[in-house]
Amino acid sequence: MRLPGSTVPPVAVRPTPRTARGAGWRQREGLAAMAFLAPAALGFGAFFLWPTLRALYLSLTDWDLLSPPTLIGFDNYVRLAQDPLFWNALGVTAEYVVLNIGSQTILALGLAVLLHRLTRSMVIRGIVLLPYLIPNVVVALIFLWMLDFNLGVSNEVLEWLGVGRIPFLSSETWAIPTIAGINTWRYLGHTALLIFAGLQAIPKEVYEAAAIDGASEWRIFTRITVPLLRPVLALVLVLTMIGSFQIFDTVAVTTRGGPENATRVLYYYVFERAFNQYDFGYAAAICTVLMVILAAITFVQLRLMRANQSDLS
Template structure:
């Protein structure tokens, strides 16, 4: 048996899973996006009517705006905090305990994390609002306020994912040769100049990969919203994934929900492509 056949044998289980659970559902979803379909009947071909409706759907644009706000908050804070943690872990003595503590929130199911913070941030009984009352500050309706709903959800997910993101960036930092820093030190470069002139350029491929994965994951936020706000108050936290879910499983409009999914898929593909192209994620400054 040749090497190619052995390789195919090893990837066959993953390939079967990819075809069964990704490729086939994707193709069927694209087909359903051109139909009027509910579970009560057969798909009825209607062409691009669903897509035409999307561009005049105010709820869709509201959902995209809400999702965009969440993505910006999540990406900015998660990346900055994770990068800071990665640099600290790289410079201080290595500790498996510290890394385990940072990674622990990521190992907890997202629904459990959402419930935990939902109870802690409850307006009446939550410990956070209790502390605010004790110090003389007004209580905050973290999940019941149109202003605070999305920032609170973003905070929860930053808290959960920052340790995992920091470990990915730490792996990138550890791949940078130490002699590069030694040469910079001999040339009189300070820590701040070394960070911006050496660390960041050499870390770019890993940082871009982290940004692509994080952006795609941020656009797919659903479970935290479903557990805490359900898309409310009003439409203040109804992200695009929640809107797709409501169209499909609440209104039984699977054709329209499929069209929304295809639009989201296209947006994610374009965003990932632009990130890789303009941030030069496939290039490295290491010789």
């Protein structure tokens, strides 16, 4: 019997067997997810996070690899701001990026649309992707031989046609456009297949409705295909831009930064500073600045292109 005004202590409610099983299942699912994520997390920490933090530290030091690093503060960044070779390398890299992204994106978009509208053959897709599977060094060596001013097959053909020989890799005017063309040829199929995957996500009903309304192919392309591809194009542009800023091996094999610094891109300048002049602290400072530039450009690209939004939703 309970007196008026008295309180009854709360009774603990035991979870039902079903609730307990659900909680156990969620716990096991979380453990399984962490187990699958662990290799990727370890790889990210070992090959990206730690090297990034190490580079940030080295950018504040004077280090020649043979002696312990000496902290010098922001002296490397002050040197960098006053270094004409750095600004030349940045300008050369920007020129290459504009040429490479422009040609590669436009050609890849056209090729992807042709693949989507005319054929779905796996064999043709494999042929399109074939140049991407060839190592960059091999591609550079092949084009170095083909474009040689005196012995190259390309110049032999141009002379036979009456055009005359062109110093593709030995001219300040032609060197960067030639290197951009070489890498456009190599990465064109890979970029086209990324865009092709985005085209497959566009419903066929949209194209059928446009055809019924009498829209031309050009109008369908500009009013339907390109707007609906915006998220995919944003991804492609970001990947292409980052890859273009990382150009090194083609330059190292063909021109080695010449003629007259016309092809000394940022990565090749970093290589020279670090492994030719043993100025690792200054090279790390250049890498840090490049990382900031890439992060800023990527952020602006994604915001301007509204990459997180889709007109299909």
